[in-house]
Amino acid sequence: MIVLKTTDIKKTYQQESALEVHALQGVDIEIMQGEFVAIVGTSGSGKTTLLNMIGGLDYPTSGSVTILNTNIESLNDKELTIFRRRNIGFVFQNYNLISTLNVYENIVLPLQLDGKEIDTTYVENIIQTLKLEKKIYSVPFNLSGGQQQRVAIARALASKPAIILADEPTGNLDSKTSMEVMGLLKMSAAKYQQTIVVVTHSEEIAQLCDRIIRIEDGLVESYDSKK
Numbered sequence: 001m002i003v004l005k006t007t008d009i010k011k012t013y014q015q016e017s018a019l020e021v022h023a024l025q026g027v028d029i030e031i032m033q034g035e036f037v038a039i040v041g042t043s044g045s046g047k048t049t050l051l052n053m054i055g056g057l058d059y060p061t062s063g064s065v066t067i068l069n070t071n072i073e074s075l076n077d078k079e080l081t082i083f084r085r086r087n088i089g090f091v092f093q094n095y096n097l098i099s100t101l102n103v104y105e106n107i108v109l110p111l112q113l114d115g116k117e118i119d120t121t122y123v124e125n126i127i128q129t130l131k132l133e134k135k136i137y138s139v140p141f142n143l144s145g146g147q148q149q150r151v152a153i154a155r156a157l158a159s160k161p162a163i164i165l166a167d168e169p170t171g172n173l174d175s176k177t178s179m180e181v182m183g184l185l186k187m188s189a190a191k192y193q194q195t196i197v198v199v200t201h202s203e204e205i206a207q208l209c210d211r212i213i214r215i216e217d218g219l220v221e222s223y224d225s226k227k
C-alpha cells in the first residue's frame, strides 16, 4: 500500500529581496507502508522542504501530496491539524517540546489530545530505550539538546502513528546513541508496520534504511541507491 505520494510537486519560496528560490522543482515519490526511507542530499538541496510537504506542514506551490490516500489540499487547516496528529509522528530539528510540561507529559501529550489510551508498558519501554527514565519529571529547559531530541523521538513513537517523519533525528546524539535510536525506529517500523522517513546528512545512518532517496537542487537524483 502506498502511504505517501507526491506528484510533480514544486515549491517556490519568495524572498524579501524578491528573488525566488525554487526549492523543489518537480518531485514524484511513492513510499510504501512499512518502508524505512532515508532522504539525503547536500545542504540546501530541498530535503526539509520535501519533508514538510509529505508531512502536510506546508503546501506545494504546484503538484499534489497524498498522505494515506488523502489529498491534503482537500482538508482545511483544522482538519489537517487533526489528520497530522492522528497519523504522523514528527521529530523535527527544533523539537517543538512544550516548555511547561515535563518529559513524561510531553511524550504522552499527542495521545491525550486524541483521547487515546496510554499503553504504559510500551511508553515505559521507549523511555528506557531512550535512556530518559531519570528525566521524566524534568522540563525541557533543563535538558541537553540530545535529551530533548530523544524526548521528541519518544513522543513521535508513543502513539504508534502510521507515519514517522524525522529531520536529522540523530543530529545531536553521539554515534552509539544514534545507532540505538535507529535500532528503535527500525524495530518500531517492523513491529507496527509504520512508514518512517528520515532526513539525514549521515551516509552511515542512511545505509541503515531500506531505501535511500537522493535529492539535489530540488530534484530526485535517485530513488533507490541501495539496489
Ligand SMILES: Nc1ncnc2c1ncn2[C@@H]1O[C@H](COP(=O)(O)OP(=O)(O)OP(=O)(O)O)[C@@H](O)[C@H]1O
Pocket: 013, 014, 015, 021, 022, 023, 041, 042, 043, 044, 045, 046, 047, 048, 049, 050
Ligand atoms: N522559508 C523559506 N524561505 C525562503 N527560502 C527558503 C525557505 N525554506 C527553505 N528555503 C530555501 O530553499 C532551499 C531548500 O531548503 P531546505 O531547507 O529544504 O534544504 P535542506 O536540503 O533541508 O538543507 P539543510 O541540509 O541545510 O537543512 C534552500 O535554498 C533554502 O535556502
